[in-house]
Amino acid sequence: MCTAAVTFYELERKSESAKGWALAARNARNAAIGVILTVVVSKALDRLVDALTPDRLALISRENKFELTSHLQELHSVLAACCRDSQHEKGRVVRFLMADIENRTEDLGDIIEDLVLSEDEQFKALLSDCAKRISAPTKPELIERM
Amino acid sequence: MNECKIDATRSPQFDILRESWKNSGYPSIDDDLEEAFKSIRTNVQACQCKPVILSKEVLGDSLLFKYRAKNKASREGSRGGWRFYALFDKANGVLYPIIVYPKKAWQDASTELIKSCLAEIVAILRNSP
Numbered sequence: 001m002c003t004a005a006v007t008f009y010e011l012e013r014k015s016e017s018a019k020g021w022a023l024a025a026r027n028a029r030n031a032a033i034g035v036i037l038t039v040v041v042s043k044a045l046d047r048l049v050d051a052l053t054p055d056r057l058a059l060i061s062r063e064n065k066f067e068l069t070s071h072l073q074e075l076h077s078v079l080a081a082c083c084r085d086s087q088h089e090k091g092r093v094v095r096f097l098m099a100d101i102e103n104r105t106e107d108l109g110d111i112i113e114d115l116v117l118s119e120d121e122q123f124k125a126l127l128s129d130c131a132k133r134i135s136a137p138t139k140p141e142l143i144e145r146m
Numbered sequence: 147m148n149e150c151k152i153d154a155t156r157s158p159q160f161d162i163l164r165e166s167w168k169n170s171g172y173p174s175i176d177d178d179l180e181e182a183f184k185s186i187r188t189n190v191q192a193c194q195c196k197p198v199i200l201s202k203e204v205l206g207d208s209l210l211f212k213y214r215a216k217n218k219a220s221r222e223g224s225r226g227g228w229r230f231y232a233l234f235d236k237a238n239g240v241l242y243p244i245i246v247y248p249k250k251a252w253q254d255a256s257t258e259l260i261k262s263c264l265a266e267i268v269a270i271l272r273n274s275p
Contacts, residue, residue, distance in 0.1 A: 058199040069257070076255040110229070112255040114198050114212065123264055124204045126159070126271075127231070130244040131206045134156050134233055 007056050008064040012071055014051055018044040019075040026082050031091065038097045045079070045104045052111050062119065069115045076112060079105040150190040150239045152183050157244045160230075162274040163267065164246060172248055174219040178228055179246070182215035190234065190241060198231070208233035211241070217248060226250050 021044050025037035052072075060068065083105055086098040117123040154160060168175050185192035193213040200210055215228040230246040247267060 054197050054199045073255055073257070080254070109255045110196070110212070110214075113229075113260050114196070116257050116260045117264065118198065118200055120261065120264065122268060124200065126245070126264075126268065127200065127210065128204045130157055130159050130242075131204070131208055131233055133158065134208070134235075134242045134244070135206055 004059045004061055004064070008060050008068060011048070011051060011056070011060075011068055014044070014048040015068070015071040015075050018048050019071075019078055022075065022078045022082055026078065026085065035091075035093055035097070038094060038101070041079075041082075042097055042100050042104070045101060045108070048075075049104050049107050049111070052108075054114075057111075057115065065115060065119065069112060072108060072112050072115070076105065076108050079108065148190045148239075149188055150186065150234070150241045152187060152241045152243070154179070154183065154243050156242050159271055160243045160246060162271055166270045166274075167246065167248060172217070172219060174217065175228070175246070178215050178217055179230070179243075182213060182228075182230075186213065186241065205233065207237075208235055208242075210234075220248075 018041065021037060021041045025034060025041050028034035028037050057065070079101065083098065083102050086094060086102075089095050089098065164175055164179070182193045186195075190211070193215055196212045198210040198212050211232050211234055213230050213232065215230065217227040220226050226249050228246060229249050230243050232241045232243040234241050245267060247263060
């Protein structure tokens, strides 16, 4: 199996694992189990977000990128629901644990955004236009104006 | 770390977007961005900088970075805030911010929403005088 396929399956597995734990934590009836599952979600999310580096994502084929984006969007949706639920949470421990998950959820949202936009022709045209305008000759005094 | 110069006046798109957000309920944008630029000038990888990998056809010789900046006017604290893309001319050590937009916390990350945000940015740029 090629490196790109290994990378895709690894990221897909990590994403599905994080989603499974997040769903379990959200549905936990027992507070103590809920805390334990929240720790597990946090760790799974750390592993996933750390693995979603631009270099690795660049290796994945276009088709697999769409599939991975879809998995990540499902996970993001579950995590965002967990974060919204936790706003009513009174327990300090869970609130503390959720702060980390909230930050990681935001990181994940940014990664999804980059994945979607990097395949969007309108976005690429906009960037290309910006790059062309910037590379056009200009007066040196414009630099460091801000 | 890597110091850099910032030229936020070079991209007309960035100017247009900044003015547009300022006039549509985001009065702190200039201060927010200046604060972010201060950190980035001393370290180009500050403000949770993330490289975005796109082909040379799109970006030319520049690198594309994405940054986060706080929105002081937002009640969401450090979450949400601003996102901006900037092209980095590595040879000359100059960063050119090009696209800026506000991001709300807990926003959905669906493709439809992301594309509708992009459509809003494109509409602002198209309708500018």
